[in-house]
Amino acid sequence: MVFDALKKFWKSRISRLFSKKSSFTLGFYGPPNAGKSTLANRMSLDFAQEEFTVSSEIPHETREVVIKEKVEIKKGDKKLVIDLVDTPGIATKIDFEEFLEHNLSEDEAKARAKEATKGVIDAIKWLDNVDAVLVVLDATKDPVDQVNITILGNLESRNIPFLIVANKIDLKNASAHKIREAFPDYEVVGVSAKEGIGMEHLYDKLIEMLNK
């Protein structure tokens, strides 16, 4: 078992060294309502001139994996082709009553909750298919959350490169600093996907990460 894990680790390291990839599958991961779909749409708008996924204020709007294939990211003389994979928010609990607060009927709320549970399962399974990840966190919320820790731990243990995106920095009570403080070992980029703030810096960091 230890031998298999070591073999897998070195195989992935060696293949990364010798096969300089130019196309990647980029997953958008994070808890519900952190702005994953808004960020995925912003990237798609910036580089493919169209949105591809639905975002809203209601939690668990994305309940199945949505993919935008072959988006060409260009920055200066650097070019990458990326499949954008918007995943449902990962949560440890789903309460249909939470959706009632957003004016959904009880039947709609229950159906949404059922779909959301399947979405969490899909998002976790998709970790096996992504080359890199943007972990999208809401900068107005406390980052010390078990879901965030579990996501980061899984990326770390699977050797999947990732950036933490502190989203919603346009909001008054947002603090990218709090996220940096909570995760000092990782790169944290502050953005407002909604307002398009900090996107150029994020693209620079993304290209840098994928070119490593």
Place this chain on the structure above:
Amino acid sequence: MTYDAFKTTSPKDIIKRIKKKNVVLIINKRLSPKEEAELIEVSMAYVDGVNFKGIEIATISTHSNKTANFISNIMRIFKSDAEGITLIGNATHIKEIKNKKDYAVLKL
């Protein structure tokens, strides 16, 4: 529950136990991120909206480095050993299990 007992119990049986008996399971090790993800994944199949809304889970390090912050200590454990404990409960009855600096708060 000892970690050895956890390892020999299927995730389905762990979730069923939490759902049925409304217990807070204390495991004498920190679960690996993959084990946590597997439990979350399995628990989602049992969410029925009434008796079971999912799980609350928290991990506490007993291998803390006082100069580092809480998360750093947890992330360090991902890379090395699994010293610590894991708390898992039924989210229908437990409002929150929240990680604090060197302890966890369980809100009912």
